[in-house]
Amino acid sequence: MLGLLVGVAVFFALTGPHLWNLYDSLKTCKAKGDCDSLTHSLLNEYNKYFPFAQAFSLVLPALLGMFWGAPLIARELESGTYRLAWTQGVTRRRWVLTKLAIVGGASMLAAGLMSWMLTWWASPIDTLNASRFSSLVFDTSYIAPIGYAAFGFALGVTAGVLWRRTVPAMATTIAAYVAARVPFFHFVRPRLLAPLKLIVSLKHVGNIGFERTSNGVSFIAGGTNPPNSLAFSTSVVGKHGGEVTQRWLRDHCQSLLQLSNPKPGKGIKVTTGIRPKAFSDCIDKITATFHQVLLYQPANRFWTFQWIETTIYVVAAILLCGLSYWWVRRRIT
Amino acid sequence: MIEFRLNGNSGVSPYQQIVQQVKSALRLGRLRVGDQLPTVKEVVGKVAINPNTVLKAYRELEHEGLVAARPGIGTFVVNSFDETTYAAQRTLRRSLEVWIEKARRAGLDDESIEALFVDTFLFSPKELVR
Amino acid sequence: MSSALFATDLGKRYGRKWALSSCTLDIPTGHVVGLVGPNGAGKTTLLHLAVGLLTPSSGSLTVLDEAPASSAEQLGRIGFVAQDTPVFESLSIATHLHMGAALNPNWDAQLATQRIHDLGLDPNQRAGRLSGGQRAQLALTLAIAKRPSLLVLDEPVASLDPLARREFLAILMEVVAEHDVSIILSSHLVADLERVCDYLVVLASARVQVNGAIDDLLATHHRLVGTRRDLDNLPESVHVIESSHTERQTTATVSSADPILDPAWSVETLTLEDLVLAYMGQAEEQRRELVRPKGGVK
Numbered sequence: 001m002l003g004l005l006v007g008v009a010v011f012f013a014l015t016g017p018h019l020w021n022l023y024d025s026l027k028t029c030k031a032k033g034d035c036d037s038l039t040h041s042l043l044n045e046y047n048k049y050f051p052f053a054q055a056f057s058l059v060l061p062a063l064l065g066m067f068w069g070a071p072l073i074a075r076e077l078e079s080g081t082y083r084l085a086w087t088q089g090v091t092r093r094r095w096v097l098t099k100l101a102i103v104g105g106a107s108m109l110a111a112g113l114m115s116w117m118l119t120w121w122a123s124p125i126d127t128l129n130a131s132r133f134s135s136l137v138f139d140t141s142y143i144a145p146i147g148y149a150a151f152g153f154a155l156g157v158t159a160g161v162l163w164r165r166t167v168p169a170m171a172t173t174i175a176a177y178v179a180a181r182v183p184f185f186h187f188v189r190p191r192l193l194a195p196l197k198l199i200v201s202l203k204h205v206g207n208i209g210f211e212r213t214s215n216g217v218s219f220i221a222g223g224t225n226p227p228n229s230l231a232f233s234t235s236v237v238g239k240h241g242g243e244v245t246q247r248w249l250r251d252h253c254q255s256l257l258q259l260s261n262p263k264p265g266k267g268i269k270v271t272t273g274i275r276p277k278a279f280s281d282c283i284d285k286i287t288a289t290f291h292q293v294l295l296y297q298p299a300n301r302f303w304t305f306q307w308i309e310t311t312i313y314v315v316a317a318i319l320l321c322g323l324s325y326w327w328v329r330r331r332i333t
Numbered sequence: 334m335i336e337f338r339l340n341g342n343s344g345v346s347p348y349q350q351i352v353q354q355v356k357s358a359l360r361l362g363r364l365r366v367g368d369q370l371p372t373v374k375e376v377v378g379k380v381a382i383n384p385n386t387v388l389k390a391y392r393e394l395e396h397e398g399l400v401a402a403r404p405g406i407g408t409f410v411v412n413s414f415d416e417t418t419y420a421a422q423r424t425l426r427r428s429l430e431v432w433i434e435k436a437r438r439a440g441l442d443d444e445s446i447e448a449l450f451v452d453t454f455l456f457s458p459k460e461l462v463r
Numbered sequence: 464m465s466s467a468l469f470a471t472d473l474g475k476r477y478g479r480k481w482a483l484s485s486c487t488l489d490i491p492t493g494h495v496v497g498l499v500g501p502n503g504a505g506k507t508t509l510l511h512l513a514v515g516l517l518t519p520s521s522g523s524l525t526v527l528d529e530a531p532a533s534s535a536e537q538l539g540r541i542g543f544v545a546q547d548t549p550v551f552e553s554l555s556i557a558t559h560l561h562m563g564a565a566l567n568p569n570w571d572a573q574l575a576t577q578r579i580h581d582l583g584l585d586p587n588q589r590a591g592r593l594s595g596g597q598r599a600q601l602a603l604t605l606a607i608a609k610r611p612s613l614l615v616l617d618e619p620v621a622s623l624d625p626l627a628r629r630e631f632l633a634i635l636m637e638v639v640a641e642h643d644v645s646i647i648l649s650s651h652l653v654a655d656l657e658r659v660c661d662y663l664v665v666l667a668s669a670r671v672q673v674n675g676a677i678d679d680l681l682a683t684h685h686r687l688v689g690t691r692r693d694l695d696n697l698p699e700s701v702h703v704i705e706s707s708h709t710e711r712q713t714t715a716t717v718s719s720a721d722p723i724l725d726p727a728w729s730v731e732t733l734t735l736e737d738l739v740l741a742y743m744g745q746a747e748e749q750r751r752e753l754v755r756p757k758g759g760v761k
Contacts, residue, residue, distance in 0.1 A: 080549045084602070087514050089539035089567035089609065091532065339658075347658065377636035381629055382658045383495055384640040 001067045005110055008056055011049075012117040019045055023124035039128070046125045057118050057140035061152030062177045064107040069156020070169035072099055073328060077164040096328050100321050104153050111149030115141060130227030133302050135185060138230070142306050147313030152177050154320035161324045161332075180316075192308055195232040195295040200224055202236070202287040210279075219244040221292060228299035237293050244290060253282035334371050335364055339380050347382050351390035359399065359413045361422070370400060370408040467492045467613055467645045468513055472522035475508050482508040483669050486522070490647070490662065492612070494676070495639060497660035498649035499739055505669045506649040507546060510617045513647070514543045527613055539568045542606030546617040548599045552591030556584055556601060560608070567609045575608035596627030603631065607638055614638070616648040620655060632659055653736040665739055667746035673718075677735060684738050685723060686731040687715045698723075705741040705748075716741040 022042040029035040073096070076082040086092050119141040131137050138144060155176050159169035202208060207222030225231045236244055297305065335358050339347050358364040373387045391408050394400045401411045436446045466489060473486040483505040490496055498506050511517040512524055515532020524530070529537045550559065556579060564570045579586055582600050584593070590601060599619055606614055616635075620628040636659060638644060650656055656663070664674040673680065684704075691713045694703050701723065706715040716733065717723075723730050733741075 079552075080545065080547070081551055083511075083516060083543070083545035084549050084551070084605075086516060086532075087538060087541070087543040087545075088563070089535050089569075091535055091538065092515075094535070341654065341658070372640075374637050374640040377640050378633050381632035381636050383661050384636060385661055 001063065004063075005114065008114065009117060012053075012121045015045075015049060016117075016121040019121065019124055023128075042124065042128070046122075050122070050125070053118055053122065054136060054140055057114060057145060058136070060111060060114060061145065061148035062174045063152075064111065064149050065152035065154075065156030065159075065173040065177060066170040067156075068103050068107055069153040070160040070173050071166045072103055072157050072160060073324070074160030074164055074166045074169050077160075077332070078166055092329060093325075096325050100157065100325070104150060104157075104317070104321065107149045107153040108146050111145045112143070115143070115145040132228045133230040133297065133299060133305075135230075138189075138302075138305070139185065143310050144306055144313075147310035147317075148181070150317035151180070151313040151320075154317035154324070155180075158320045158324045158327075161327050164332075189305070189309065190230060190232045190297065192305060193297065193301060196298055198226070198294040198296065200292040200294060202283075202291060205292055208283065210282075217249060218246070219249070219286065223294075224292065225294060225296055226298065228302065230297040230305070232295035232297065234295075235293050236290050238290050244286060249282075252285050253278070334369070336371075337376060337380055339382065348386045348390040348393070351376075351387060352393055355390070355394055355399070359410070364410055364413070366410050366413050368410045370410070372407060465491055466525070466528060467494070467496070468524070468526050468647065469528075470522065470524045473509075473512065473519055473524050474521035475505075475512060475517060476520040481520075481669055483512070483666075484521075486671050488664065488671060488674060490664070490674070492527075492645045493643075494645055494662040495660045496645070496647045496662040496664060497656035497677075498647060498664045498666060499651065499653060499656055500649075500666035500672075501743060502651060504666045506651075506666055507617055509666065510543075510615055510647070510649060514541055514615055536568065539609060540612045542609050542611035542614045544599075544602045544606050544614075544616040544619050546619075547622065548595075548602035548619065550590040550593075550598055550601055553589060555587050555589050556593075557586040559590060559601065559605060560586070563605050563608055569610040571608050571610050574610075575604055578604045578607070594627075596623050596630065599623060599627065599631055600634070603634065610642075612644060614644055614646045614648075616646070618649055618651070621650065621652070628655065635659070653739050657735045663735070663739075665742045667743045668750045670746070672742040672746050673738075680738060681733060681735065683720060684716065684718045684733050684741075686733055686737065687713075687717055687723065687728040688731065689713055689728045692727075705744050 019042065022038060022045065026035065026038050026042070029038050076085055085095060090098075122137075122141070126132050126137055126141070132141070139148070152173070156169065156173040159172040159176065160166065163169045163172065202221065205221050205224050207220075209220060210217050211220050219236065221234075221236055223231065223234045225234075242248070335355065337351055337354055339350055343350070345353070355364065355370070364370075370391065373384045373391075376382075376387045377384050391400065391402065395402060395408075399410065399412050400408050402408045433446060436449070441449065468488060468490040470486050470488045473488075474484040475482050486505075486509065498509065500506055508517065512519055513526050513531055515538070527537070527540055532538055551562075554562075560572070560575050560579070563575065564572055576586075579601075582597070582604075584597060584601070590598065593601060603616075603619070606616075614635075620631050623631060632655060635646065635648075639646060648656075648660070661677050662675070663677050663680060665672040689712070691708055691711055694706055694713070694715055697703070697717070698719075698721075700721050701717050701719040704716045704718060706713065708714075716737065
């Protein structure tokens with residue numbers, strides 16, 4: 001486990017400086033005129049490593065839970081060495097608390113260091129993509145991983161104490177970790193604070209067009225989230241209510257529906273240059289009647305969310321550790 | 334220094350075996366006046382028995398006037414059996430060796446020799462016939 | 464303090480089954496106490512209760528006049544060697560000693576290193592590589608170097624070969640000779656206990672069958688042999704523990720505070736093993752009585 005951490009740290013240390021160099025030279029690229037190629041090579045470099053780095057960071061808390069948390073007490077119970085450990089000159093209470101504090105602290109420290117390195121390493125691309133607040137990037141940067149590590153560790157310890165055996169505890173840890181994190185990240189995080197609302201005219205939205213479905217034709221529009229924000233929902237809504245339904249299209253865009261495209265599901269997109277009149281007429285009508293409503297968490301709430309989420313997970317970890325402690329003291333008799 | 338050997342199956346309690354072995358050593362001259370008996374710790378370290386057993390044996394020997402405990406130093410032999418018996422013992426031992434050789438030549442095996450001796454000894458008069 | 468272990472109606476239950484019940488004992492300090500009984504009789508349960516690894520389901524227990532595992536000092540006064548002498552397999556002997564020093568207030572580091580040296584063990588050796596006998600000696604060293612007032616050992620020699628067993632017991636006896644320490648050790652082999660113990664507790668069917676100083680027990684228990692007869696005519700003070708009859712002869716193991724003077728009986732002394740077997744037999748007989756259907760034919 002320790003070896004893995006050291007290996008990954010070395011990886012970051014070795015590949016990071018090159019990426020930063022590429023990024024720095026982007027600042028002067030306008031003058032030299034090689035912006036496109038620089039951006040291209042920067043993205044390429046990242047794409048080589050990024051999936052691995054991100055995956056590692058996401059899975060690290062579960063690994064800490066499995067390898068440092070689950071055996072913490074389970075191994076002593078399993079192998080019978082608790083009969084030696086708990087009859088030395090320290091009370092069971094102190095033994096449990098000390099182990100929890102030391103290894104739990106080490107887990108949080110390890111996760112913190114990894115997170116710091118990954119954040120530094122990926123920050124050029126996060127800045128380019130303005131994706132700091134997006135899922136997965138949020139999860140793997142700054143202080144959030146510290147909270148997850150504490151939680152993963154505590155899950156491992158608790159599973160170990162309840163199962164009294166390391167292997168089932170490890171399996172339970174990773175299952176429970178995923179079961180807790182995924183719903184949180186999908187449902188809870190976007191709702192931690194009331195999202196802000198932004199109304200955008202469809203004129204400013206890219207990638208709008210129509211898609212042939214089994215029912216007929218439906219209207220689609222791309223997202224235009226503000227940079228470094230967390231998207232909550234995107235919808236196209238009428239200025240006075242209502243949606244772009246099949247009926248509305250039939251009522252207002254007859255000529256469009258008559259355009260034949262025998263393959264269902266094939267998108268008919270509006271692109272510059274090719275503007276069949278039926279398309280542009282329909283788009284103009286839609287733009288006049290509808291707008292896009294974005295619900296999002298703005299960039300300036302990023303740190304607030306980091307702190308809230310970390311605190312929630314750390315509190316959960318403390319509660320789990322408390323449960324383990326109580327269980328060991330009272331119930332393992 | 335004397336070493337004790339305990340026989341768990343002999344039916345004789347360990348402390349009595351120690352007493353007997355000390356007395357036997359005294360009779361055979363293996364222990365003489367002034368010799369030190371092994372410490373309790375030394376005895377139990379070789380023969381895994383309760384130290385109280387050794388203490389009990391030493392106390393009985395002390396009670397019989399054969400040894401004396403000097404606190405902080407050890408337990409020492411202060412009295413023995415009659416010195417003149419040593420010489421007599423040597424002669425008797427030699428006669429016994431001759432007798433055993435005769436018995437062997439007559440074809441007796443070890444068990445028969447032992448049985449013959451024990452039987453004769455047990456039925457011999459306890460007092461000297463004058 | 465005069466009580467090594469004081470239990471009043473002590474019991475431990477797992478679900479419906481009582482591993483130990485109605486256990487009342489007052490074991491004085493200054494003895495080597497043998498706890499003997501068949502497997503599953505409750506010996507390990509009693510010892511684990513004594514060192515605080517288990518909590519009682521009923522009754523009360525004090526060890527060295529304090530509740531077990533009540534404080535770090537109390538834990539420091541008791542040395543425990545569990546069954547199969549557990550050690551941390553991946554740690555070296557030296558690390559074990561460091562751990563002992565860090566976790567025990569009265570640790571005697573010199574004693575510990577001296578013992579390891581005398582045993583001929585390499586301190587850098589991993590504990591997992593030691594033989595059974597060596598591991599037992601390491602566990603004993605860890606317990607002794609704490610300078611405890613009470614040493615508790617759970618079947619410490621059960622899985623050792625005869626030589627290792629003898630060496631272990633010899634070292635244990637040296638410790639008793641040298642230091643003022645009481646010992647409680649359990650075994651299901653009476654022969655070992657006979658040499659080493661001067662106080663006996665017999666546990667069978669989760670209960671204490673008999674306990675007392677061995678000299679007293681052997682003085683008050685006898686085997687009676689006589690022509691075949693009823694045992695109801697024996698005086699009040701004589702309790703029959705076990706009896707068997709052949710066509711012509713009756714043999715009974717009895718306990719009696721007073722000497723038995725009836726000339727009809729031939730009185731023999733018992734070995735410790737005889738005594739233990741008699742009580743274990745009695746317990747087994749009582750257990751069978753409970754299980755036997757009522758009103759059935761014997």
